[in-house]
Amino acid sequence: MSDTSVDNLPIDISSNKLLDWLIDRRHVQGKWTSVALTVREKINNAIQDMPEVEEIKQLVVGTYINYFHCKRIVELLKVSESNTKNIFGRYSSQRMKDWLEVVSIYERDNIYLAESAHLLTQNVNYEIPAIRRSILKCKQLQAECDRKEKDYISQAASAKDDFQTSCKKLGIKGEKIKTELIKLVADLPQIYSKILSKAQKLHKVTEFYEAFVQFTVGSQDSGTDEQFPICPALGYILQHGNTTVYRWRTGKDPMSIEEVKLVALEEEKDVQEDEVGINEMINDETNDDNDVNHVNEMPRHN
Known part of the structure; x- marks a missing residue:
């Protein structure tokens, strides 16, 4: 060599x-x-x-x-x-x-x-x-963030399903919630009319229930002349129909009735996802x- x-x-x-x-x-x-x-x-x-x-x-x-x-x-x-x-x-x-x-x-x-x-x-x-310890901590933090991301995605999907289920129960699409709920209020008069028409068929049922109560409860209080109304709300509807709350409370017809008009909402803008800001940004404030x-x-x- x-x-x-x-x-x-x-x-x-x-x-x-x-x-x-x-x-x-x-x-x-x-x-x-x-x-x-x-x-x-x-x-x-x-x-x-x-x-x-x-x-x-x-x-x-x-x-x-x-x-x-x-x-x-x-x-x-x-x-x-x-x-x-x-x-x-x-x-x-x-x-x-x-x-x-x-x-x-x-x-x-x-x-x-x-x-x-x-x-x-x-x-x-x-x-x-x-540096190796720092890399290990960063990897652990990354794994934790990945796990949380999966959890948040799962929670978001579950919340979306719950939201859609609630919308179906209310009978709305869930696209423009305020407008759709206001439109549901406009259907209340028709719903009240259906309830009234079905309640008219309960005359004999209420008479039977009233007789049953007088027979069972009234016999115990035979010494008193005071009688309590039975099913007062249903009885009022059967007798007077769908009236104002003022007449139901006072028994008198109001001098005038002012109908509440629902103000149509302006067209709702599509809701966009909010931008998530990173608040954990580290600002380098060291002087050069x-x-x-x-x-x-x-x-x-x-």
Whole structure:
């Protein structure tokens, strides 16, 4: 096996021991965190003056800016700051100088290797498990929402059946409920007429019932002359027919009768389903500047 192939062989190193391995093999210095703090300060100063490039905005906002982000920013600045390049191939733009200095400090003594190893350890031990727990909770919430959706669909179908059954009992279609119920009121005179015609056939029944009551109950109160009416409402209808309530209460005919006219309702508009608003929307009220300062804080070296 040649020396070149031996150099290309992978080395199996535990992620928790990667940073210690780099320090033991003297690829990085043991006090790399102090240099990394200097890099953080220069990055925080550099991001205060950035060009209006969409990709750069996405890189510097809402994330921890590391070595690879800085390299990408330099590549983008080579395009946006190309007009500041002199005949010697150097840039006169202060933006480019600031970011080139950051990259230079990163590459000096392999600081970027130590930071990358530290971030890898943080992601493996904390970030990835936290994301997995979050995914599990989201899946459980999704399953619960699916179950509730099925329950609500079943309840909606049951309510619809009950509604249709109630409409059939009332004799309406249920499309325009108010109008259909008002129309049912207009049928009341015909219903009263049918009841009156059928009640006229109950003369002999009421006479028999009255005689039965007088024979059974009246004999116990033979010492009193007071007689109580039997089936007063039915007896009144048989004697006088369908009259006004005023005559039924007072026994006198009213001087005038004012008929109640049902006002026709305007054509009802079709009821559309209400739009359900999502009240559990999470509003991100974090200030962008605070986000940038937060994500660029150097993580502590364990």
